[in-house]
Amino acid sequence: MKREEIEKIVKTFLVEEIEVDESAIAPDALLKEDLGIDSLDFVDIVVIVERNFGFKIKAEEMTDVRTLGQFYDYIESKVGGA
Amino acid sequence: MKRVVITGMGIYSCIGKNVAEVRESLYAGRSGIGIDPARAEHGYRSPLTGIVEPPRLKGLLDRRLRIGLAEEGEYAYLATLEAFREAGIDMEYLERNETGIFYGNDSSAKAVIEANNIVMEKRDTTLLGSGAIFQSMNSTVTMNLSTIFKLRGVNMTISAACASGSHSIGLGYMFIRQGLQEIVLCGGAQETNIYSMGSFDALSAFSTRVEAPTKASRPFDAGRDGLIPSGGAASLVLEEYEHAVRRGAPILAEVVGYGFSSNGKHISQPSDEGCMIAMERALQDARVLPAEIDYVNAHATSTPQGDMFEAIALDRLFGDSRPLISSTKSMTGHECWMAGASEILYSVLMMRHSFVAPNINFERPDDYSGKLNIATETVEKEINVFLSNSFGFGGTNSALVIKKIK
Secondary structure, three states: OHHHHHHHHHHHHHHHOOOOHHOOOOOEEOOOOOOOOHHHHHHEEEEHHHHHHHHHHOOOHHHOOHHHHHHHHHHHHHHHHO | OOOOEEEEEEEEOOOEOOOOHHHHHHHHHOEEEEEOOOHHOOOOOOEEEEOOOOOOOOOOHHHHHHOOHHHHHHHHHHHHHHHHHHHOOHHHHHHHOEEEEEEEEOOOOOHHHHHHHHHHHHHHHHHOOHHHHHHHOOOOOHHHHHHHOOOOOOOOEEEEEEEEHHHHHHHHHHHHHHOOOOOOEEEEOOOOOOOOHHHHOOOOOEOOOOOOOHHOOOOOOOOOOOEEEEOOOEEEEEEEHHHHHHHHHHHHHHEEEEEEOOOOOOOOOOOOOHHHHHHHHHHHHHHOOHHOOEEEEOOOOOOOHHHHHHHHHHHHHHHHOOEEEEEOHHHHOHHHHHHHHHOOOOOOHHHOOOOOOOOOOOOOOOOOOOOEEEEEOOOOOOEEEEEEEEEEEEHHHEEEEEOOHH
């Protein structure tokens, strides 16, 4: 999956399902502080990512993911390239 | 002892999605019963149900506050929004003042079953999402409403089968009367989805009069063949009288008596004795004589046995005074966990607008209902005091007496 496609899918579910403010979405936005994603939202993001990308997020792989850009990188590392 | 009044009411049901619509339906004797084709496909013996429109809360409530609401919680949210609005209570008031909640609910089947289906398919609980737990618990309604409306007083769900809503009002009344709370939100919620009633249908307790759905619920009629499940939610703001006066709140009626009992017998078979004790206790608590009761909103669900036992008890208690009686379940179906609360709301509407809503489909009395004064049509009548009955599985009984404020 191409990077642009990953970003598009993530932006869409953040806005439509997690109801993040669209204007706050930027690669350097902090997931918690800027986008307001809390631990319960993250439980839902695990489900949405599995549905959209076909893999399960592992908490231990997410320890260094703090910005949206890093989140795109993480998903790309799982499904990118093809 | 403090006096307890009702200062706001809200409802979402099969006969109307707000108080004004419900009042019209009650006066017109309009049924909310229909057929749910999916029930037949699911193997239900009866596809009859109260038809409640699915609420749409997106845009009305933030995602985080919405996601824990099961279907019955969505109904309860809308009913509560209306009740607080009518009572003149806004978010600013709720943030500054302690308010309690007792709400009747006794299942959240859809949330439980759907979550289980996901786990069975994925074999992984982390794919359930964050809302499943908050939707699945019996206390789903109170845990969500207390969060949404920032309630900081007593907070719990009353699970007492088909008397849940009535007991919630009884307990709210007791808490305020004792001076423990000034305002308690009371009510009852009932899911209407396909998962919620299969096990009840298994008892062959539901009417199968599918050729005429609006004729199927016929409490007290000799030709009754079972109840029709229904649902939605009804909310009532109970408030200490002086507090309501100081606030300039609309005072709709006064709660003056609560009676309860448990049959201590069969799990599903009702008892005239148990009904009697609850009604007598409510009247004693209210210091009201049977002859002073102007109207009885009967529990009568349209089952052969239940209606018979209640008719026996009503005849024994009221004898010659023969107050007007109707079962609004003839129009709404059996709103189960919600019924005890919605039926107080229906009866308060009748009291405030001086009419008795009809017990529709009561065409032929049987040996027991023939002794009662059942309203077959809408009757214009001043109501000063009414009694409302609610009985449930396990023999739990609740009766409430409500008085007009003069």
